[in-house]
Amino acid sequence: MSDRLTIGLTGGIASGKSVVSAAFERLGVSVVDADTVAREIVAPGEPALDEIRARFGAHLIDDNGALKRRALREIVFDDAEARRDLEAITHPRIREALRIQRDAAESEYCILVVPLLAKSNMIDLVDRVLVIDAPESVQLERLMGRDDIDDALARKMIAAQEDRAERLAVAHDVLINTGPRKDIADLAAAFHAGYQRLARGEIADLPPLHLPG
Template structure:
């Protein structure tokens, strides 16, 4: 049995990935989010959380034994070595979970939302890449408003991800998300129609699509 066509949805932090993936979800597309998987692999009682405790100590944990995400975020975005150590614990587990969920899908196509598609070396999990793009200035503004953080941490969080150039170089399709939020559903619908045709064998290849937002 042929594997389900798999679209990798990626983009910089605060580029609007969740808004776009929600639009696909509304169309009935199976959306598998790496961020949700990442939370599962470090849930209380998991080997992943135990490894984090052994590697980083109690300073990044709350009193109830759960991971203190705010403390961990500040630690890893200020220290590239710490970030690499965390990723060595989480990325293999995330990759395995995403691959398993993809292989269980019987939908015409599914979407894997993977923010660090390049750095995490998960490109081989997907057949095609849709990049949600926004200028750095837009990312900074959205990120500070969303997370209530200062300029320095927001910049560190953006810089820790794949560069905008690297993401765009990887893209088969690009959705530029700088317009009103209400337009996202229409833009996502255009991609959805193309992906369905590709999944159903009506097209052998889909011409690259670059849709402004």
């Protein structure tokens, strides 16, 4: 574990993790996003891409040598074994990259954005968990609009993730993200104030925070 306070930010797909993490970045907090790392480790020339080609086929590599991410996503969301095989290739590499970037952070505390934090073997990288929560109906609407997909695929993508109870079971803090984006900055600032005090040693712990409500 790093000496620096590390907050694990997680939530269901299309719950608004990126919007919330961007709000923390604007407050000067170092944010490391597992989704960004996941794209970096499968870039052309990376060993993980070679392993994916060997496991799933060369047809998933485009003419520029890049991974056809959407085609792979459709495969793994229809096949639990394929999803486990992909995770075996990518998760250890993602974990190590997150650890390195966490340890290099320079802000008072650091945020790791990890969608499958409770389910993966990465939860020990963080000291405290902030869950971004939204009802499934909101996730569906956002996901179909964001990715231009139909209801059936959106439901498969949600089902492939941790369920809401799993996420909330590991949460210290919960941010309910159902309102306008303009409210996110104020909610993030409220959490930020507490995390700063915790990082500075001004308090030994924080009571669980659930905002709004």
